[in-house]
Amino acid sequence: MNTFELHILAAQRDLFEGQAESLIVPTTEGMYGIQAKHMNMIAGIIPGELTYRTPGGADTHAFVAAGMVIVKDGVVTVMVGAAEYPDEIDVNRAQRAAEQAREEIVRHKSKRTYAEAQRQLARATSRLKVSKINR
Amino acid sequence: MATTKEIKNRIKSVRDTQKITNAMYLISSTKVTKAKRELEQTRPYFEMLKEQLMSMIHLADDVKTDYLIASRPVDSPEQEETVGIVVITADKGLCGAYNQNVIKEVQRLITEEHIRSHKLYVIGEYGRHYYLEHDSSMDEGFDYSNMDPTLDRAREIGDYVIDDFNEGRVQKLYIVYTAFRNGLTGGAPQSIELLPFAKEDYALDTQEKKSLSEITEYMPDVVTVFETIVPSYVKGFIYSAMVESFCSEQSARMTAMDAANDNAEELLGSLNLEYNHVRQGAITREITEISAGFRGQKRAKELQEARRK
Numbered sequence: 001m002n003t004f005e006l007h008i009l010a011a012q013r014d015l016f017e018g019q020a021e022s023l024i025v026p027t028t029e030g031m032y033g034i035q036a037k038h039m040n041m042i043a044g045i046i047p048g049e050l051t052y053r054t055p056g057g058a059d060t061h062a063f064v065a066a067g068m069v070i071v072k073d074g075v076v077t078v079m080v081g082a083a084e085y086p087d088e089i090d091v092n093r094a095q096r097a098a099e100q101a102r103e104e105i106v107r108h109k110s111k112r113t114y115a116e117a118q119r120q121l122a123r124a125t126s127r128l129k130v131s132k133i134n135r
Numbered sequence: 136m137a138t139t140k141e142i143k144n145r146i147k148s149v150r151d152t153q154k155i156t157n158a159m160y161l162i163s164s165t166k167v168t169k170a171k172r173e174l175e176q177t178r179p180y181f182e183m184l185k186e187q188l189m190s191m192i193h194l195a196d197d198v199k200t201d202y203l204i205a206s207r208p209v210d211s212p213e214q215e216e217t218v219g220i221v222v223i224t225a226d227k228g229l230c231g232a233y234n235q236n237v238i239k240e241v242q243r244l245i246t247e248e249h250i251r252s253h254k255l256y257v258i259g260e261y262g263r264h265y266y267l268e269h270d271s272s273m274d275e276g277f278d279y280s281n282m283d284p285t286l287d288r289a290r291e292i293g294d295y296v297i298d299d300f301n302e303g304r305v306q307k308l309y310i311v312y313t314a315f316r317n318g319l320t321g322g323a324p325q326s327i328e329l330l331p332f333a334k335e336d337y338a339l340d341t342q343e344k345k346s347l348s349e350i351t352e353y354m355p356d357v358v359t360v361f362e363t364i365v366p367s368y369v370k371g372f373i374y375s376a377m378v379e380s381f382c383s384e385q386s387a388r389m390t391a392m393d394a395a396n397d398n399a400e401e402l403l404g405s406l407n408l409e410y411n412h413v414r415q416g417a418i419t420r421e422i423t424e425i426s427a428g429f430r431g432q433k434r435a436k437e438l439q440e441a442r443r444k
Contacts, residue, residue: 009179009180009183010180011177011180011181011286011371012173012176012177012180012286013176014179027354028355028359028360028363029354029355032354039352040352041352041353041354042187042191042352042353042354042360043353043354043355043360044359044360044362044363044364045363046363066363066366066367067363067364067367068187068360068363068364070187077183079180079183079184079187081286081290081367081370115298116294116298119294
């Protein structure tokens, strides 16, 4: 299978750099798959689960926060605010964040906390979901 | 004149203060190194983000979003416009004119840009206390510190101010921070417009524009992608501004503490001199007293013996 160059860049670390066979990212339009020789494109990423397959290897999953994916001349770059492999996710922290966010949504004191809580909940539930992979 | 005991106490208190200022100096220097290292880690990400954003601004002639305006109005501020200003100050003083410089810069911005109505988002306790007393337009619910800046905190701050922008509570966003210059000069306060972006600031000629526009297809469209990225970029900018301010604060504190150390050294020198002076004086006086007493007794004895004869 054809491979392409993949670079996953988070704000505070380089998650992955190397050859990949395929990539699935959560975009604003839903899950989006990319393979070699994809046309040039840019799409927005929302918090969720990212999957990439290295040549001959198995799928690798990771949690990603909001950002973007860029395909340019066969090189794929994923730029996100945060990215974590399943075993790196702090489950307790994510759980706490989710509970806190749910509570704030129920109480919805103001519009601001509501919007913030929703974002927080989206991040926390995606983290929890990804953390259950490979367990 | 002070007694030796008093001077000794004074010397001890100066020594103790010097220990504190010296410790603050050392702490500041390690903090600067740490904050700089963390900023360096995030640099590649934000550099790339910026690049993408710029190219989008160029080719997106049809982008209609609140985040982007074609050009800045020249000297004709709209009446109803409220300008949000993020102000980064320290949590405490003891760092020379650092805080004052930031506050002055805010004043300058307000007068020179003819801002009639503003809202202040103040980071750091020093600024909060100042504006609580001097400016009623501070957002009091906005309570953040600039101690050891992290990306997480910058995100929270970014979410807060971008929300206000999206909801129309402010029509413009500025940030006032202290740009870090290496060395002992500390930093220079600076104000930058965060939002909206003005297309004219990133002008390109048509040739460059053409080469850019051939590259890419946006999914689903430029506006959506643009609007997803802008908050990340703004947060990144806030983070780097926080780190730069923090480094400036620490280096200003280092300078201040260094001066305090030197001053303590000087004070100790003159106090020691005074102490020795007083001590020597006391010894001399004692000797004079003893020898005077001895002489007095001797004379008394002589007189007694003379009378006996």
